[in-house]
Amino acid sequence: MxxxxxxxxxxxxxxxxxxxxxxxxxxxxxxxxxxxxxxxxxxxxxxxxxxxxxxxxxxxxxxxxxxxxxxxxxxxxxxxxxxxxxxxxxxxxxxxxxxxxxxxxxxxxxxxxxxxxxxxxxxxxxxxxxxxxxxxxxxxxxxxxxxxxxxxxxxxxxxxxxxxxxxxxxxYEPIAAALDHEQGIDREQLVLVADIGGGTSDFSLVRVGPERRRRADRKDDILANHGVHTAGTDFDRQVELAAILPVCGYRGLGPARADGPPREVPSRVYFDLATWHLINTVYSAPRVAELRRMRDFYGDPRQHQRLMRVVDERLGHGLLGLAEAAKIAVAQGGDTVIDLSRLEAGLRAGFDEAAALKALDAELQRIEDAADETLALAGVNAGAVDAVYFTGGSTGFRPLTERIAARVPAAQALHGDRNASVAxxxxxxxxxxxx
Structure with a gap:
């Protein structure tokens, strides 16, 4: 120019x-x-x-x-x-x-x-x-x-x-995070970028350094990319299923039966209530009528009453917001109590790190496996990684970053700006x- x-x-x-x-x-x-x-x-x-x-x-x-x-x-x-x-x-x-x-x-x-x-x-x-x-x-x-x-x-x-x-x-978002990290280093590094946001967990193994950042084409510096569609919104979903929706009948049992044990309450409505873009489908008139007719499916009538309050007052998004807040509270190192008084006066649910780890174990394992797969795709031993660079809003969940860092034990664990490094x-x- x-x-x-x-x-x-x-x-x-x-x-x-x-x-x-x-x-x-x-x-x-x-x-x-x-x-x-x-x-x-x-x-x-x-x-x-x-x-x-x-x-x-x-x-x-x-x-x-x-x-x-x-x-x-x-x-x-x-x-x-x-x-x-x-x-x-x-x-x-x-x-x-x-x-x-x-x-x-x-x-x-x-x-x-x-x-x-x-x-x-x-x-x-x-x-x-x-x-x-x-x-x-x-x-x-x-x-x-x-x-x-x-x-x-x-x-x-x-x-x-x-x-x-x-x-x-x-x-790629994790490549962008690597470029942001590269601005502040004075020696070459092999970096595993872990970009874990709301919707996806992405990993990239990248060579960065003061000499490399002068290159216009960085294709050869990217050793591998891998990711999974599991991240913060999935965490919120599992927290809601584990800590909130049981009071509305999730995994609840029906009435006693003479010919066998009670049946579990149908679960589809709870999975929809815990998924942002499906919540409004629960509020359609035919769906509400169907749920209302299911009252006799519940061994504990209070569970059905709470579910219908969620539906009638359209509280689904609010409950998912409570799950997100509980996840954040636990991520910051403390136990929390979830106020569910909108469902029933005085109703509360406790949630702590042990409960969070139990609820999220499958998601965390899937993310860890994606980190391993990234190294395997690059043909690089974990011991060769100099640093693991965390970015994305969900890297505020300490148990997750600790589990990923343990996969590359010799690497320095670095944290970028969770919400701005990629941009x-x-x-x-x-x-x-x-x-």
Whole structure:
């Protein structure tokens, strides 16, 4: 670019399952995160479609990030959408979902609307339109299905192009985290990057160092990538199933029977209540009528009463929020008590680290195995790894990071910014792509 050529801004977007961020280029070079909510450089990946008080012809009012979560918690009429990234690569992306008062939106439009919001914030700061972007992506959107994985990236690309981002490049999120880590080291390292967020757990084995960061093409420095579609939202789901939904009848028993032991209560409704994008399916009129008719399936009638309160008052998303809060409380090193008084006056459930480890053992094992598989794909012995670099919101769960670090015992355990390392690394990559 000549000295007199105008600066064409570009950006890098970390569209995460739980949190998102955007880095913006500057005329002087480089790309840095910008504030997206007040002084915060990261924002919950959440959209609230408000329908309260609207005339029939008026579209839903959208709120984003923390404002979206606040509107939901305050009880405004509408629909909270979270974990939108998890629908990429699934048939749901092209389907519509009810947001209240007879209004519906396509899941793909929810994604594009959120990207448009981030882009608009960056354009306001840049004072110019944005058409060039690097987007992060997990190693696998969908496990074991290359066709659906490719479709997921294509769908995200569709959403980005629909809001005016015409020049697009993708980069693996753990590679971006490695690029962010590389900015601060003074010697070559072999690094296992563990990027564990809300929707996926991704690993990359990467060679980094001061000499290597000068290269435009880093393909040869990436020894292996691997990942699984298991992470923070799966943890929340298992916590809810283990600590909250049993009081509503999950794994509860039916009435005593003369011809054998009591049968277990049907469990499908509980799995749906513990999965963000399926919760609203429980509130359909036929489903509610079916659940109401199941009262005699319960040996403890209080369990059915609590379940119907969840359904009638549409408390599903709130319960999953309580599960997430309990997970965070345990991750910070303490026991917690979950207040379930919305279901029944005085009702509470205890939750501690031992219960969390029992509930999450299968998920944690799957993530550990993915770390091992990454080393195996690279043909590298665990003892050769210099550092394991943790990023992503779920790396705040100490038992998980300890189990991963134990797989590479000689490596130094390093923690990046859980919510911003990927976005910062994507900014580094965007500078190399576009500048």
């Amino acid at each position: 000549s000295a007199s050529a105008p600066h064409r801004p570009f950006c890098a977007i970390d569209f995460g399952t739980s949190n998102s961020a955007i880095a913006l280029s500057s005329p002087g070079g480089g790309a840095a995160l910008i504030p997206v909510e007040g002084a915060e450089c990261t924002m919950p990946t959440a959209v609230f479609y408000g329908v309260e008080g609207l005339a029939p012809h008026e579209p839903p009012q959208r709120l984003f990030g923390r404002q979206a979560l606040a509107a939901y918690v305050e009880g405004h009429e509408g629909r909270l959408m979270r974990s939108m990234k998890s629908v990429l690569g699934s048939p749901l992306a092209e389907q519509s979902t009810d947001v209240g008062e007879g209004r519906s939106v396509r899941y793909l439009d929810v994604v594009s609307g959120y990207l448009q919001h981030l882009k608009s914030l960056a354009e306001r700061r840049a004072g110019a339109p944005l058409e060039r972007a690097v987007l992060g992506r997990p190693v696998f959107f969908v496990d074991g299905d290359p066709a659906r994985d490719a479709q997921a990236q294509h769908t995200l690309e569709q959403a980005a192009r629909s809001v005016g981002l015409r020049e697009l490049s993708f980069q 910062q690394g994507l900014g580094v990559h965007a500078q190399r792509v576009f500048a």
